[in-house]
Amino acid sequence: MLRIAFFGSDIFSVKALSTLLDAKSAPNNNLISSLDVITRSIKPQGRKRILTDVPIxxxxxxxxxxxxxxxxxxxxxxxxxxxxxNLTIAVSYGKLIPADFISKCEYGGLNVHPSLLPKYSGSSPIQYAIRNGDQTTGVTIQTLHPTKFDRGEIIAQSGEVDILENENYDSLLERLGKLGSDMLIQTLQDGLYKSPITPIIPSTSFSLAPRISPSESEILWNDHTTKSVINLYKSLGPLHTFQKRLTKKKKNADAVEELYKVIFSDIKIYTGPLELSQISLGAFHLDSVNDRLLVKTKDGAISVGLVKFQYQSYESPTKFVSQTSKRCGVTSSKTKFIQSI
Known part of the structure; x- marks a missing residue:
């Protein structure tokens, strides 16, 4: 029977661990004898530095x-x-498992990865699939390579999984997590991890999905189309832009321009009537009937339901627009959102 060392951290890894635990707890279990979980230390997070454990x-x-x-x-x-x-399983652990640890396991190691490898090798495959507007994705079970991420032998791979029209990161993670955990149990039951391993020849080409930095959630008005803004929102959650603010550093000094971050949530494609030809990129106005903020993109407009000005809480578009003159030192008709670079 298997003595599993399970390395994980996030919600995706919880799906796999939960399925392994169910198999271990089953009355007729003859697959798993022990299940030890290895994860990161509990560390303080956020502005208030509250000790917060990872989901796993x-x-x-x-x-x-x-x-x-x-x-x-x-x-x-x-x-x-x-x-x-005697078997290592790593799911979204975020660090390489040492080769010496894997080699001491009779059956080596396995990894569940939410893409059809070698496409989207790296830590953020779900986000990249949605952000890039892909129509399909999938799940791969691979062996653990001793020195590199996502370079193991592919031993099981799902078919193509449709990415739905209204799919976001959370919903796709939920579906791929369930699929991946089912595939993992089937892989163990079928003994595909045992030597000699018969690798699957992949049908995709290599691409990288590296860790996403906070700066990548910025809307780039000169580059992003309406659809690309929506895809970015679906993949990363709330997005940000910047607004110029006139401030005085000293009482009698001239006002200077500073960039203040503005965060958008509840973002949708705007399809209603709007004269766009005379409006500059990033310019906005209030749809007072629906309490939505309409913002000009490269090829259309987005509609925003919640807005957060730097150092403030989320507020309605109506309140945001009403505070623009006071906060920025200019009227709302003369300001717009801009990108930082």
Whole structure:
């Protein structure tokens, strides 16, 4: 039977761990004898520096599974003798599992990855698929490579999974998480992890989906079309732009321009009547009937339902527009959103 060392962190990894736990707890279980969870240490997060566990840590603790904290290579290697696994499973752990740890496992290691590898190799495949407007994606089960991310042998791969019209990151993660966890159990039941492994020849080409930085959630008015803004919102959540604000550093000094961040949520494509030809990119006005902020894009307009000016809370578009003159030192008819570069 399998003695599994499970490395994970996020919601996607919780789906896989939950399915493994169900299999271990089944009355007729003859597959899994032990299930140890390895994840990161609990660290303070946010402006108030509140100690917050990662989702896999919370789930495993509530499920009364053994939870081990490891943030470094040495800490991981120390666990090898302690838990004595014969199979490593890593799902969204975010760090390479040391080759020495994997080699001590009789059956090596497996990884569940939410794309059809080698397409979107890296830490953010779901976000890239949605942001790029892909029509389909999928899930891959691969072996763990000892020195590189997403370079293992592909031993199972789903068919193409449609990305729905209104799909966002959360909904696609939910669907791929369920598919991936089912595929993982089937892989274990079929013994595909045992030598000799018969790799699958992939049908996609290599592309990279590296970690997404906070700056990538900025709307670039000179480049983004309406559809690309919507895809960005679906993949990353709330987006930001900037607004110029005139401020005085000293009482008798001239006012200087500064950029203040403005965050949008509840973003939709605007399809109603709007004369766009004379409006500059990033210019906005209030749809007072529906309480929506309409903003000019490269090829149309977006409609925004919630707005957050820097240092303020989310507010309605009506309130945001009414505060523009006071906050920025100019009338709303003479200001617009701009990009930082």
């Amino acid at each position: 840590g919370t789930f495993a603790t509530n499920a009364n599974l053994p939870v081990h904290r490891a943030d470094s290579r040495d800490q991981i290697l120390q666990l090898s003798e302690k838990i004595n696994p």
